[in-house]
Amino acid sequence: MKLICASASPYARKVRVLIREAGLEEAISEQAVTTSPLDSAPQALAANPLGRIPALIRAEGPALYDSRVICRYIDSLAETTFYPEARLWEVLTLEATAEGILDSAVAMTYEARLRGDAAWPDWIEAQWAKIDRALDALEARWMSHLSGPVTIGQIATGCALAYLDLRQPDRDWRAQRPALADWAGRFSARATMRATTAE
Ligand SMILES: N[C@@H](CCC(=O)N[C@@H](CS)C(=O)NCC(=O)O)C(=O)O
16 A cells, blocks of 8 residues: 655644554555645545545555545554544544644645735634634643543644644744643654654
């Protein structure tokens, strides 16, 4: 199998971390592409009509796309327990919270990068407000779910926080969130996170 990805894509990083946590590095190769909403990579378009990465090309069956679908598939394939049945809905909601942070953070990146001087500051701040509230929720309500055995919710959260450090280094998300900051420091030290740092 082949994963169409990019080293700076946080959605692709979720999948790349999970591949390593699940021990499937030998079974899934990675092809890095450069893509954007204004200029889709042909490999991304061939695998996903939306032109987005990550996409997983399989020997049999259609390509899979959307990081959530691919992660679920990998967990099923490897027979791992990154979606623990007993806490499934909480784990999926934690993943959705991290995914929402990423949706807003990636939108901010595109707004600044693709519109340049025409970027809309109010819209950018509205996206950051969503992220701010989600980070507050993580600190206040989700810390117990961030401890214990690794889940897809933890992987998604670790990748989302790392993406904020990469693209929003001037916004100090750690201020007032000591528990989340401490957790992020420990999670980012995992071998699977260090092996997937953006180049
Ligand atoms: N919900 C999707 C989002 C994927 C996504 O937006 N990826 C970005 C890269 S970080 C992309 O492919 N952007 C190009 C585009 O939107 O055309 C997922 O979880 O896989």
